[in-house]
Amino acid sequence: MMLVRNTRTGEQLDLEGSVAERWHHSCSPWTYGWKSKINPTGYNFSEIEPESMHQFWNNNMAFVRSALIARQLSASIKELGVTNIIWTQLINSSYTTAVIEWCKAYGTNNEEFHWKKVFGENSSFITDLSWELNLTKDDLERYRVAMTEARSKRIAHSNMDGEAEIKLPQFDTAINMARATHALVIELIPRIPTEPNEIYRLNPPNFESWITHLQDSISSTIPDALAATKNVVFER
Known part of the structure; x- marks a missing residue:
């Protein structure tokens, strides 16, 4: 074959x-x-459950989606001069969701669909991921610490009342992790044993098409929504 x-x-x-x-x-x-993006000898393919891997991937899509929504909201309220704190609250809520979903996939080991539980703690997944990102494993570990601390210290103990945007680690690395993870999982899927006539596919099959369509949808929706409510006064 x-x-x-x-x-x-x-x-x-x-x-x-x-x-x-x-x-x-x-x-x-x-x-x-x-050139393969993965080290095939670094995985026990028979122990990778497709359902868990797909849920892990869904967490990736969730944090990318939430981060992009927060970014567009933040840019649009500044551009339009919107002062209604409901929108700032939505920015913080979207960033909070992004951090939580990211931590489910890459943060603490006790998460049900953390990469160590999906691919195996001793698998080469994080090595393959760092190689694909052109980062070191130490770089990824520092980012992991920053994100988990943001969740534990800033999100868990902040009321996020909409007065100001919450300060969090930058999300470019997180989004690129999702991009790289997609490339790896696409190569892993055909190697996972399946039942006869059973086919596993990753949705979406093309990450760049998906994120481009997502960004276009967000950028065509949020500015209009903000403009329509620009003069609405929020009563505390």
Whole structure:
């Protein structure tokens, strides 16, 4: 069997060698021979549960979505001069959700779908992730500490009353972690044993298309919503 990959969607399939050759030399986006982003020997594929891996990935999408919503809200209220603290409250709530969802996936080990429980504490996942991000494992550990401290100290013990935006670690690293994780999971899925006629796919198949569509949707919705309520006075 030979692993082939769709260069447009990232989808991967195991095919018979002769079939893979035909696909590779056709005019389709399917190819083989790319450099793998994972160390296949660093995983016990039989112990990876697809349902848990998909829930782990859903947490990734959740924190990206919440962080992008918070960013757009923050930029728009400054641009439009909106002073209604309800919107600041929504910024803080969105950032809070982003931090909590990130911590479910990468923060403390006791989370049900933490990467160590999904891929195995001794797997090469975090090594593969750091390589894909061009960061060291120490870099990732420092970021993990900053995010878990933000959750434990700032979010858990702040009333976040909307008077000011909560101060948190920057989210570029978190979003890039989701991007890199998608690239890794896309390669892991075809290697996970399945039942006959059972196929596992990652949704969305293409991270860049998903995040671009998400950003377009957010940027076309939030400014109009803020403009429509700009003159609404919040009564305390």
